[in-house]
Amino acid sequence: MNSSTYSRNRERVIAVAADLFARNGYHGTGIAELGKAVGLGRGALYHYIESKEALLYYISKTQVDSMNAQAEQALRSGLPPEALLREMARRLLHNIATHQAEWAVFFRDYSALTGERRDKVIAARERYEGYWRQALDRGVEAEVLRPTPRLLVKGILGMLNYTYLWFEPDGELSSDELADEFMDALLDGIRSDPR
Amino acid sequence: MNSSTYSRNRERVIAVAADLFARNGYHGTGIAELGKAVGLGRGALYHYIESKEALLYYISKTQVDSMNAQAEQALRSGLPPEALLREMARRLLHNIATHQAEWAVFFRDYSALTGERRDKVIAARERYEGYWRQALDRGVEAEVLRPTPRLLVKGILGMLNYTYLWFEPDGELSSDELADEFMDALLDGIRSDPR
Known part of the structure; x- marks a missing residue:
């Protein structure tokens, strides 16, 4: 087996595991069940993955790392603060919409x-939150946004992240449109007569 | 055993189950483990609970029902729209703060x-979402709020619900203060110079 076949098989094992974990829970999915779903015996399966926990780590870390890379790129892009926030919201909702199983897991x-896997995922997650805080801070420095409480970042991420539970790819709004609606509400508020 | 002892024991079984499910996942918690944690054998345990799934149902449904009752009361209270939204946010965050394990589960x-248990929890959940929509609609009718997209309700609930993951009861803000901060941001927006 050459290395690209190995990578392809590994990716397939991870994708099937994400679907099974999303459907039946991480604790509710056995290695035997995963092997059956991908058509591999236990030994062959462990050729691709170190352990069930390593799979959970890989599924979680890949998406958070991807969002961190995208946030870093957006922060470097020179976009003005409002456009930057909108861009970060669009990228997050697009990623969730296209990796709903992974985000559910x-x-x-x-x-x-x-242990270390948990620490790494939490650190990556905190880094992402920090990028949102940077974007908000830039808006405050540019006098485009007012200073807001630190914890608001978690509220904004709750609004966006929670879409993993209900976003419908074929629904009334695309993930970009939904991101725009959410950012409109957040930027302008929902009063009819803004103060 | 009289009926109040029975209720007390049953409540204890449910509380311990909520903690175990929150810590190790529903699928990751066995009935034997639960029995050990409450000091009851399998037979005695089934005297209090019908099944593990019934426990999950009871844990989930109790909190959602409580929020529905509170939302109904708030909607009947005659509060003006803004105060109504703030009251509903405070009640939800207070409930999450005081039942973090149950909401995690x-x-x-x-x-x-x-089956039916799933349908009932989803219906109760949708009812709660409907109450928030009613509160927003009242604000629009009273010309206090602007019309907003239907899906914004899910965004607002995401912002509030997600606190189950990170709210610290001994942290910098009380659940009421946090609800107020979130509603300030949502009502007035985060621009320094509102349009």
């Missing part, structure tokens, strides 16, 4: 990770 | 419910 089960 | 694992 992450949000439901990342707390099953232990 | 609900958000992570309600999808493990099946």
